[in-house]
Amino acid sequence: MLALSLTRLIAQRFRLVSTSISVFIGIAFLAGSMVLIDTLGASFDELATDINEGVDVVVRSSELVESGFAQVRGQLDESVLATVEGIDGVAEAQPNIEGYAQLVDAQGEAVGNPGQGAPTIGVNWSDSDVLNQVTVAEGQAPRKPDEVVIDRYTAEANGFAVGDTVTVLLKVPPEEFTITGIGTFGESDSLMGASLVMFDFTTAQRVLGSPGMISSVSVAAVPGVSQEELRDRITAQLPIRTEALTGADSVAELQGDISEALSFFNTFMTIFALIALFVAAFIIYNTFSILVAQRTKETALLRALGAGRRQVIGSVLFEAVLMGIIASAAGIVAGIGVAELLKRLLGTVGLEIPGSNVVFEASTAYNALIAGVAITAVSAVIPALRASRTSPLAALREASVDDSALSRSRMVFGFLTLAVCGAMLMAGLFADISNRLMFVGLGAAGIFIGVAAWGPIVARPFARIVGAPLARLRGLPGELAQENGMRNPRRTATTAAALMIGVGLVSAISIFAASTTRTVDKIIDDTVVGDLVIESGSQGFGGLSPVLAEEVSALPEVALASGVRIALTEVDGEGQTLLAFETVDMGDLVDVGIVAGDPATLGVDGLAVLDTEAEDRGWALGSEVTLDFVQTGRQAFEVGLIYTEDALVGPMFISNDAYEANSTEIFDMSVYVLANDSYTTDQFRTAVEAAAAPYPNAEVMDLGELKASISAQVDQMLTLVYALLALAVIIALIGIANTIALSTVERTREIGLLRAVGMTRPQLRASVRWESFLIALLGTTMGLTLGLFFGWSMVEALRDEGITELAIPLPQIGVVAVLAAGAGVIASLRPAAKAARLPILDAVASG
Amino acid sequence: MAEATTQSQLTEEMEELSVSSPDSGASVLAEAVARVEGVTKVYGAGATKVTALDDVTVEFQRGQMTAIMGPSGSGKSTLLHCLAGLDTVTSGRIVVADADISTMSDKELTVLRRDRIGFVFQSFNLIPTLTAERNITLQRRLGRHGVDSDWFDKVVDILEIRERLDHRPSELSGGQQQRVAVARALISKPEMIIADEPTGNLDQASGREVLSFLRRAVNEYGQTVVIVTHDAAAASYADRVIFLADGQVVGELQHPTTAQIFERLQELEK
């Protein structure tokens, strides 16, 4: 029996190759992202080690606030340096200052985008040979307040050279510096694509940190003193809210943070790989179903000759496993190429990964292999069972009838799957449970399977109804396409189902994105009273110097300007991101629906709270609340404002005065500006733009432009997701081509007859094309239906998270539908051309 | 019972037709529908080279039924295929209705097969997904030509398949399937109906039925028919029998009797 499987596999290799491609693509992507993650991980780990080279102990603030992915650590008083230097066993100690510094290129554009890409970092230059890992490759170290060294990657990418004057964006207004040197990091030109600007210590303190403050101290031990020993000695001498950790611990901590961030990325990529493999599973299932049906006579003969059911199952599964192994192995090899490609792609968006080699772990090989083989084998189980039920007498009968449209067990299975998985999806979306993502994923996958199970039941009426105008308009080729579409409803439906998944996800995502955009539009319409917004594009790291808001505020054309900042605090011991505003005249800029209190009186210790949030926490106007800031520690605040509209400002906010009292990192994320009515809109805007001109990272937008820019950001994300989902659609199209090719083989004789009695080649091709079109249209229709449902439920589920508007982007969905159905036609071109070229007499004689 | 009666009647009818054939043959002797002129067909090359037709020259008269006989492998099918534009000749030419088909493109040949030739294979003549009716009108619709409903009615009545029009091929007996195939061949009133052992897969009674319909088409509607058959009795209903052996025409009989044909075949076998 095994020999037979092998023989078949070899005989039908061409049919199986196209099936294997679906597994191959999925596995290549899966392995590719695993390799990429490992490569990234290894590079970052190495980087973490490299930049801590020679560091035996790190002294830093013990104050840390985390919320979501963001975290801030407090600053240290620079007097710590002297304390540390005086400790026995310290060979050398180096103060570190770190902050936001963004270069401006020759065209006046800000370099990099800290909100989305690699960070734009400024640090102090240190002369220590032991502790400073940056080597000046060209020129010399910064000696004067107006001198800087920048990294070679950024220099080369933007055409900076030693001796150039460069503008740098900082927490203070932009300043000009002379580049005195170009730096490298060991072997590497870049810190993973981050841009690095190095200032002398005093300048760094002024433009990056705060006077008298430093971020941390790196310490080198004298020979013979261990890291632990030194750490303990230092710890004993440290002031409060300060901690010391060994260099090794610091590296480990950094690596831990990196691997956490990467695991998120990993999950993201894996989800798309799994979607691709899920689609591939449909293709494999379908191909094996077709092959098993085509081999009915052969199987029946084997059964008649005494082959047991188990042997039949075994032979089909063996074939599947073999195919899975070959396809996965090839996919794993290709995955290395995919990783290389993705790595380059990351490089082009500024995430430069040093080192030329990708990291290929053994675990990648076996995980991908297991995934590929499991998917293939599991998908072939039902066809194998079906084959094993072939009666020995089937050899004598004509080809089996596809009666799956009537199958009761299919209807029951479909119904149960839909019910159970629908419930899982709803639970994942709406119920308060853990593992929600998993519930949503499994629920959605199950719904796809349930709908696919029902597919054959709808395939026949669908082909009849949709095919009817085709038959009328396109004549006989249309009619044959219609009949062929109805002929094997199971085949038609399963092929369509593969496409349904891609189309469903794409349309759901597009609904979600459109709803997000519309919600944002509505928020801006409802809450922003101001006329212009100056955006920095930073998401809390760096941003606009607060001086800009002051300058704009002082313009005669401007009635009011308020910077918006992001603060990280702990409220009742829990990390909380909150916004800060110029609250004095806040009501003129944003409408938050004030219920009680007055924003003007918030001052340095007033907290504004959303009504429902206050209710949940049992707060009322005047309640005492403790906020914990990294810089100032626990601070007593009082609830001074209760409001109802959280869409723009979140569940809590404070005044800029309170922010400044508790933070040294003072940047405006954006500035809201209200016009002075005595000037024209043009005068107003011109004045604001002139004020913002020296800040290349500031973008002046009216509310319409603001909406457009947000929707452009959403679209950018959408493009990425579409690109990843395209994988699933491509696999589905391969599936369509595959089914059409297999069907054509099955109908060779018929095709010969049609040609013999006078069907022209174009007519034959048209008939194949239209059949494919029907399949694709069925898949698209099912996909859109499910997509609408998924999109709607996603938006409903996120209503509490702020997505309040449901938008169905009909033009986009229309484009998706046309593309998918059109691509179905394109997928059939090759098999159609092949069918049209069949030699007539050979075809008639086959059979 | 009814079945039996019909069959015996048919047999009688066939005898009659065969007797009356000399007249119908004489009336159209003048015009040739198709001429095969010095046609040679070679398959393969080198060691595997097979000369299926070796300088064959033969004419087919309008309104006649011509039977082609010969041992297996003598080139009968090849001749029909070339004549029907399903295959190309190696040398020589074939003229059908004054058009030289040996120089036609695939597209022209396709249109020729669709509009001017009715072909009936030994089996598998029908598209399984289409009903009998749609199979009959297949060629007309491929050409986007209308179907003459009077003629359609006549054809389905003659072939006695009216009851079966809504059935798919899998629901028809072999004989019914071949009758539907004949109906399809007839429906576009082609220059020639070409049938390669159309009864080869049928029992004798069904086979004779199909042949009698073809004969009627010749007699009543002046249809030209060329068939290949192994059955001497069946061939005796033809106006003319052409004998092939080793790709060459080796004899011909006009209005032969079954016995004459049988005798000639016996000679050929030797």
Ligand SMILES: Nc1ncnc2c1ncn2[C@@H]1O[C@H](COP(=O)(O)OP(=O)(O)O)[C@@H](O)[C@H]1O
């Ligand atoms: N496609 C082909 N390729 C090679 N040889 C062929 C082909 N078709 C027919 N032949 C050969 O040509 C000869 C005539 O075949 P055919 O016309 O089918 O004979 P008949 O129909 O009289 O039995 C035979 O020797 C046959 O083997």
Ligand SMILES: [Mg+2]
């Ligand atoms: Mg033959």
